[in-house]
Amino acid sequence: MSESAKIIIDGKTYEFPVITGSEGEKGIDISELRKQTGYITLDPGYGNTGCCKSSITFVDGEKGILRYRGIPIEQLAEHSTFVETAYILIHGSLPNEKELTNIRVMLNDNSLIHEDMQIFFQNFPRSSSPMGILSAMVNTLRSFYPELMDSEEDIELTFLRLLSKARTMAAMSYKISKGHKVVYPRPDYTYCANFLNMMFDSPVKPYIIDEDLVEALNTFWILHADHEQNCSTAAVKVVGSGKVNIYASISAGIAALWGQLHGGANQAVIMMLSDILKNGGSVDQVISRAKDRNDAFRLMGFGHRVYKTYDPRAKIMKSTCDRLLSKFNIDDPLVDIAKKLEEVALKDAYFIDHNLYPNIDFYSGIVLRVLGIPTNMFTVMFAIGRLPGWIAQWKESIDDPDWKISRPRQIYTGPNENNYIPILKRK
Numbered sequence: 001m002s003e004s005a006k007i008i009i010d011g012k013t014y015e016f017p018v019i020t021g022s023e024g025e026k027g028i029d030i031s032e033l034r035k036q037t038g039y040i041t042l043d044p045g046y047g048n049t050g051c052c053k054s055s056i057t058f059v060d061g062e063k064g065i066l067r068y069r070g071i072p073i074e075q076l077a078e079h080s081t082f083v084e085t086a087y088i089l090i091h092g093s094l095p096n097e098k099e100l101t102n103i104r105v106m107l108n109d110n111s112l113i114h115e116d117m118q119i120f121f122q123n124f125p126r127s128s129s130p131m132g133i134l135s136a137m138v139n140t141l142r143s144f145y146p147e148l149m150d151s152e153e154d155i156e157l158t159f160l161r162l163l164s165k166a167r168t169m170a171a172m173s174y175k176i177s178k179g180h181k182v183v184y185p186r187p188d189y190t191y192c193a194n195f196l197n198m199m200f201d202s203p204v205k206p207y208i209i210d211e212d213l214v215e216a217l218n219t220f221w222i223l224h225a226d227h228e229q230n231c232s233t234a235a236v237k238v239v240g241s242g243k244v245n246i247y248a249s250i251s252a253g254i255a256a257l258w259g260q261l262h263g264g265a266n267q268a269v270i271m272m273l274s275d276i277l278k279n280g281g282s283v284d285q286v287i288s289r290a291k292d293r294n295d296a297f298r299l300m301g302f303g304h305r306v307y308k309t310y311d312p313r314a315k316i317m318k319s320t321c322d323r324l325l326s327k328f329n330i331d332d333p334l335v336d337i338a339k340k341l342e343e344v345a346l347k348d349a350y351f352i353d354h355n356l357y358p359n360i361d362f363y364s365g366i367v368l369r370v371l372g373i374p375t376n377m378f379t380v381m382f383a384i385g386r387l388p389g390w391i392a393q394w395k396e397s398i399d400d401p402d403w404k405i406s407r408p409r410q411i412y413t414g415p416n417e418n419n420y421i422p423i424l425k426r427k
């Protein structure tokens with residue numbers, strides 16, 4: 001007999017089915033709740049609300065587990081590439097050699113941006129946030145490359161266009177913001193090497209590809225590739241549920257990621273560490289502020305809605321960071337502050353009681369600094385990495401026969417019915 005949950009409302013018992021996931025996690029299917037009882041649920045921030053069944057990514061926040069399509073993140077970070085990981089997320093299984101070659105060829109073939117688009121990049125104020133530019137330009141892709149969704153091949157082409165062009169656009173916006181000549185993608189470079197080359201090659205200083213940096217970028221993007229129903233993915237799906245095109249949906253996801261409680265945290269961590277350095281290097285003040293209930297300040301790069309232990313991505317990021325710093329013999333004072341901050345926070349009762357551990361963003365900024373990425377582009381790096389997840393989750397939701405337009409309800413707390421008063425009669 002299938003499991004069910006009983007809910008008693010006003011003395012009457014209602015029964016709802018219990019849904020069990022493949023890793024044993026359970027949810028009560030309340031889709032008939034309002035119809036049967038007249039009640040809705042209230043769950044601000046959706047911490048207890050499942051919006052779908054999904055077979056893409058598994059997270060166990062208590063045990064610190066993250067798997068894409070069942071494969072542990074540690075194995076992907078060690079053995080895979082970002083392109084292969086994107087394939088796994090979008091298609092559901094490991095590609096064979098022919099499939100992998102095919103996706104590489106298509107990424108190369110679709111890496112250029114329509115030349116007419118350059119004028120938009122050139123007309124943003126130089127001080128514009130690259131996140132705003134990326135969100136706007138991804139939306140604009142729809143005008144230049146009308147979405148093709150009539151066959152499996154068309155859908156694949158649209159996905160690969162997005163993956164390939166978002167990377168080119170991010171590098172293009174950087175070059176144009178500096179007033180430099182745009183560097184075009186090269187067919188002989190891999191996805192990650194190409195990005196670094198488009199960012200840093202210059203007619204007066206050719207960029208030399210360093211395989212350790214390419215590997216670090218692969219790791220960085222693999223770690224960011226998906227994280228089930230997070231804020232930006234939910235945004236992609238909510239917007240997509242209205243049956244808008246995929247470019248607009250992903251553009252909304254990029255906007256959602258921008259915030260400092262979400263993807264913007266990687267930039268906020270570096271600002272926080274730099275402020276500590278400027279103020280003499282002591283971490284005590286920020287620790288006290290983070291613990292003060294009357295202060296809105298939060299320790300950036302700490303805490304997570306799902307992880308109540310060390311974020312498994314943060315562990316990998318930390319070792320990538322250590323590897324790079326030792327290879328390039330870099331003595332970064334921000335690293336010393338980050339390590340001190342982590343050490344103090346992990347021993348502090350407030351952080352222990354609140355289960356606050358470093359998240360992926362705590363060390364990622366330092367890795368990006370070693371790659372040479374400017375701080376205002378950190379969140380753009382997260383966005384490029386999250387593209388495969390957004391695409392896979394969008395595809396899964398539009399393919400789901402039970403998928404409906406997202407339309408939450410509310411408990412209304414405003415005034416009861418009252419009459420309109422003509423302006424001359426108002427007090």
Ligand code: CMC
Nearest residue numbers: 261262263265290298299300301302303304305354359360
């Ligand atoms: N510093 C100090 N206190 C914190 C922090 C923090 N970073 N994070 C949570 N808390 C406290 C919070 O004040 C609250 O305390 P109390 O119960 O005493 O009022 C308690 O922990 C629970 O906080 P919450 O806001 O209800 O937790 P949440 O699950 O809604 O928030 C979070 C998750 C990530 C938004 C939050 O931990 C945070 O603001 N962290 C800093 C920003 C950050 O690093 N974000 C990146 C997240 S990982 C990358 C990504 O997925 O985007």
